[in-house]
Amino acid sequence: NAGVTQTPKFQVLKTGQSMTLQCAQDMNHNSMYWYRQDPGMGLRLIYYSASEGTTDKGEVPNGYNVSRLNKREFSLRLESAAPSQTSVYFCASSVFGSFGVSGSSYNEQFFGPGTRLTVL
Amino acid sequence: ELKVEQNPLFLSMQEGKNYTIYCNYSTTSDRLYWYRQDPGKSLESLFVLLSNGAVKQEGRLMASLDTKARLSTLHITAAVHDLSATYFCAVDTSGSRLTFGEGTQLTVNP
Numbered sequence: 001n002a003g004v005t006q007t008p009k010f011q012v013l014k015t016g017q018s019m020t021l022q023c024a025q026d027m028n029h030n031s032m033y034w035y036r037q038d039p040g041m042g043l044r045l046i047y048y049s050a051s052e053g054t055t056d057k058g059e060v061p062n063g064y065n066v067s068r069l070n071k072r073e074f075s076l077r078l079e080s081a082a083p084s085q086t087s088v089y090f091c092a093s094s095v096f097g098s099f100g101v102s103g104s105s106y107n108e109q110f111f112g113p114g115t116r117l118t119v120l
Numbered sequence: 121e122l123k124v125e126q127n128p129l130f131l132s133m134q135e136g137k138n139y140t141i142y143c144n145y146s147t148t149s150d151r152l153y154w155y156r157q158d159p160g161k162s163l164e165s166l167f168v169l170l171s172n173g174a175v176k177q178e179g180r181l182m183a184s185l186d187t188k189a190r191l192s193t194l195h196i197t198a199a200v201h202d203l204s205a206t207y208f209c210a211v212d213t214s215g216s217r218l219t220f221g222e223g224t225q226l227t228v229n230p
Binding site for chain 2: 092113
């Protein structure tokens with residue numbers, strides 16, 4: 001069980017270049033997420049996919065696009081990279097559980113190893 | 121807009137000492153998560169807190185949730201060097217999205 005995997009681990013781009021970050025999970029999770037992590041800012045959600053076939057914007061979607069290729073894979077594309085997109089990118093997937101009499105849901109997320117992207 | 125604030129952001133402590141990290145959030149939620157991140161690594165799930173008064177313990181770490189005060193705490197007992205890491209709390213208000221705090225960078229000195 002590999003969990004959540006991401007490729008590549010490191011990438012250097014020049015301003016204006018494009019690239020796709022790949023993410024896959026083998027835990028049969030329905031939901032997948034893309035975050036970026038910048039110093040002093042925690043993790044910020046870029047896009048997420050609650051289930052196969054759906055995607056939604058998060059907190060910082062500008063400059064990014066996503067594709068939920070199938071249940072296992074969720075890719076993040078930078079069409080024209082900018083220095084402000086220099087960051088560490090994490091993919092996550094989650095299993096929804098329910099608890100209590102009311103069956104309220106919860107959403108524990110599991111993270112991939114990250115991609116360190118530098119845009120020059 | 122949901123705000124999640126952790127304090128302190130930086131914590132340097134001696135081995136054997138106790139300390140508490142605080143996570144305050146600005147809107148109603150009864151689901152909160154704690155994660156640990158080692159330098160250069162990914163995030164690892166530590167605790168899932170799902171109701172008011174929930175308390176979870178693992179080794180020297182204990183997490184609690186007070187939904188009325190919109191506050192979670194992560195208490196460290198008799199710290200050891202291996203606990204050095206960055207700790208994040210994350211609040212779940214929609215069932216599908218988490219909002220993370222800035223993280224608390226903990227350094228435990230011998």
